Amino acid sequence: MAYLRLLVATALFFCVTATGVFPVRAAQDPFPLYDCITPNVAFWRDIYGKYPSSQGVLHDKRDLRIIYEVLDIEGIWENGARERDRQRIERAKARYLEIFKSLAAGAPPQTREEKRVAALFGARATPEDFRLAQENIRFQSGQKDNFRKGLIRSGAYLEEIKEIMASYGVPEDLAYLPHVESSFNYKAYSKFGAAGIWQFTESSGKQFKLDVDYAIDERRDPLKATHAAARMLRHNYEKLGTWPLAVTAYNHGINGMMRAKAAKGDYERIFQEHESELFKFASRNFYSEFLAAREVAKNYPAFFGPLPIEPPVNSKGVVLPNYALVDDLVKHLKVDLETFKALNPALREPVYKGQKLIPKGYEVRVPQQGKIVRLADNIPPQILKEDQAQTTMYQVRQGDTAFSIARQHGVTVTDLLRGNGLDDQAVLCPGQNLRIPGPDERGRVRLVATERKKGEIQHLIGLTPKTAVQPGAEFGPVAKAEGVPVAALGAPPLKAASEPEGVAAQTPAKGAQCPPLNPAKVLGNLGVEVVKKQGKTHGIIRVEAEETLGHYARWLGVRAWDLRRLNNLRYEQSLTANQKIKIPLAKGSKARFEAQRYEFHKEIVEDFFAAYRLLEGTRTYRVTQGDTIWSLCENEFELPFWLIKKYNESVNFAQLKPGMRLVVPRVEPIR
The missing domain is CATH 3.10.350.10 (LysM domain)
Structure with a gap:
């Protein structure tokens, strides 16, 4: 059939760019441009270098030469723009589906639009070609503005990333792959938990020697994650034998690509013929996207003009001989906290809140300045600790209050509430999991000025008339920092022997309902x-x-x-x-x-909630035959299972049945 012949038609073996035409010899390049993918590379080159996020193309997903229309969209998430764009795209798709329906019925094209669309498929197109086209219409938003931002960001680490790649014996051009994965966004985090510029999941990160836990997440460190990416890519190459297959496996997975290679033999046959439930548009196009991104990045002036590329980061790594509290280390190094954070993106917020210590053996990066480097090489033993701060968890029971829990564990109510992101008006629900603050985080306050009014200081440290604290427990460090007596801060006297009248943060009365679900809280029975x-x-x-x-x-x-x-x-x-x-x-x-x-x-x-926020309202999905929770989360909801489960606690997800209704939250990224 003409449409199927069109999918595998031979293309000219050259690459057209904004800078001209140049040949690519497969023998000289570890990343050859095969004839069969030339149209795909051209398509992605336009997505990266021509169309901004305020535009997108309706196209055929099997033959990327077939572009139906360029649509103007808002291209943002705020104020309902995402939903308006979705409706605009669906209306455009509906118009083309009507045209395909008419052409698939065998009727000759009548209108100007029908003739234009039919011409895209060539003179030998058949009704079957148009029937298949109905299943393959797809929208792709432009990425030129995001790619531009990624190019600017990439300057901070690109050359060092190339050196790391070379040190593992893999082509240094793989350093351009993060343009496809994350636009070199060091804070990138997907709805399914992939993090950093290389978008490692927790399991794949650990597999290739990245530490991921509550204290550190090395997926977010561009250099540490590059070492893992180089290991993975080299492993893929050793298993598959070619770089096109190795790069595709970075997206599709090594096992899936090994099965595809066993079935089809080489990359070109896999690209043209391989079909599976998991080998879909993203996997089929991943290598083409990489080639296009590499070309645009290497020739960026032709696409973007001059850019203010960020200069390389000038830092030095120092291995910690033992655990350390971040405040103590920053104070010793005489480095401001924001600079330290920027150089050490793998350290998670619990470290900065004092809930966890910087781990022993962690390579801390500091500015490459003589005095700071000397201080880093001579860390005094008194700020080092032998063990990591341990977490104590408590699951709320009926009748508990913040006061009773705090008293049971020897902490203040203020620390207990603040350490769990709660205020004194919070309602504790049975089954809710709380962490008990450790010694290093109790009473910790960061002040940004040396003079504060009494009320401002009290507000800063979370004190209210209803909050139960031990006399002076919170105020001593603040008073010292402020250079005033404790009494000047209005430390309230407290009857420590009994719970104060009207104390908040307690469980509802027996039989009463807990407040509406807060998905940002850790629920569930985590005990043994x-x-x-x-x-x-x-x-x-x-x-x-x-x-x-x-x-x-x-x-x-x-x-x-x-x-x-x-x-x-x-x-x-x-x-x-x-x-x-x-x-x-x-x-x-x-x-x-x-x-x-x-x-x-x-x-x-x-x-998740550092990268995404919940929108008002939810939607309802009715389960259909063949649905599984995993297919629904990935393809229908585009949300992680844990979040869906929180909204549907009574559902047995192992036995979804047609007709069941699922509540689905609405989220948007935090820009």
């Missing part, structure tokens, strides 16, 4: 039920969203295989939400397991 049987002790947990046996094994310090055998699970058998799992318990392992489990979920929630 201890079971003693025949003199042996083990734990029982219920699986929560996003957890795997690999997580349990890491938190317990055992092998995943041992957990499979203990629970009679088949190899690669997936866990389901709320499934009971038996775990071994050694001395002290229960508390460690619960703490790490809590931090895992807290990390997911905090990272």
Whole structure:
């Protein structure tokens, strides 16, 4: 059929750019431009270098030479623009679907629009070609403005990234791949938890030697993540034998590409013929996108004119011999906090809040200045600590109040509330998980001025007439920093022996409803039920969203295989939400397991809501035949399972049935 012939038609073996025409010899370039992908590379070159985010193209997703229309859109998320763009795109698609429907019925084109569309498919097009076109219409927004920003940002690390690539024996041009993955946005975070310029997930990051936990996330450090990317790409190349396949595997996965290679042999046949449930538009086009991004980046003046490329970051790495509180280290180095943060993007907010220490062995980066480097090389032992700050988790029970929980754990109510992002008007719900502040974060306040009015200081540290604190517990460090007596700050006397009248932050009365869901809080039963049987002790947990046996094994310090055998699970058998799992318990392992489990979920929630915000209202989705929660989250909702689960706690996701209704939140990125 003409349409199918059009998909695999031979293209001229050259590359047309804004700077002219130049040949590409496959033998000289580890990244050859094959005939079959030339139109795709040209398409992505226009997306990166021609169309801004206020424009987009309606096109055929199998033959990217077929462009139906360039649409003007708002291209932003604010004030309902995303929904207006969606409706505009859907109306345009509907017009073309009507044209395809008429042409697929065998009727000759009548109107000017029908003739224009039919001409895009050539004189030999058949009704079957137009029927297939109905299934392949797609919209792609332009990225020129975002690509421009990425080019400017890339100057900070591009040359060092090329050096890292060369050190692993892989082509240095792979340094341009982050333009495809993230537009060199060092803060990039996807809805499904991929982070940093290389967009590693937690599991893929750990696989290639990145540390990811509640204290640090090396996926966000452009240099540390580049080492992991180089390892992954080299591994892909060693398994697959060519760089086009290795680059495609970066998106599609090594196992999927090995199956594709076994079935089809080489990249060109895979591109033209391979079909699978997972090998879709993104995977098929990933290598073409890389070639286009490399070309635009290398020849950026032709597309953008002169750009103020950021200068390379001038810093030095110093390995910490032990754990350290960030405030102590910054004070010793005499570096302002914002500079330190910018140079150390892998350190997570819990480190800056004093909830965690900078880990032992972590390579801290400091400005390449003589005095600072000397200070970094001579860290005084008194600011170093032997152990990491440990998390203590508490699950709220009926009848609890902030005062009773704080008193039970020997902390102030102010620290308890502030450490969990709550205020004194919060309602604690049974099942809610709270972290108990550790010694290094209690009473910690950062003041940005040396003089504050009493009311301003009280507001800053979260004090209210209803908040229960020990006398002077919060005010001492503030008074010292301000150079005033404690009494001047209005430290209220408190009857520590009993709960003050009218104290807030308590659970609702029995039978009363908790307030509406707050998805930013860590809910769910994260505790371990201890079971003693025949003199042996083990734990029982219920699986929560996003957890795997690999997580349990890491938190317990055992092998995943041992957990499979203990629970009679088949190899690669997936866990389901709320499934009971038996775990071994050694001395002290229960508390460690619960703490790490809590931090895992807290990390997911905090990272997501640092990048996205909830919009008002929700929508309802009716389950249809063949739906699974994983296909729905990825393709229909474009949201992570843990978030969907929070809105549908009573649903058994292992047994979705047609007709069931799911509540779906609406989110937008934080710009």
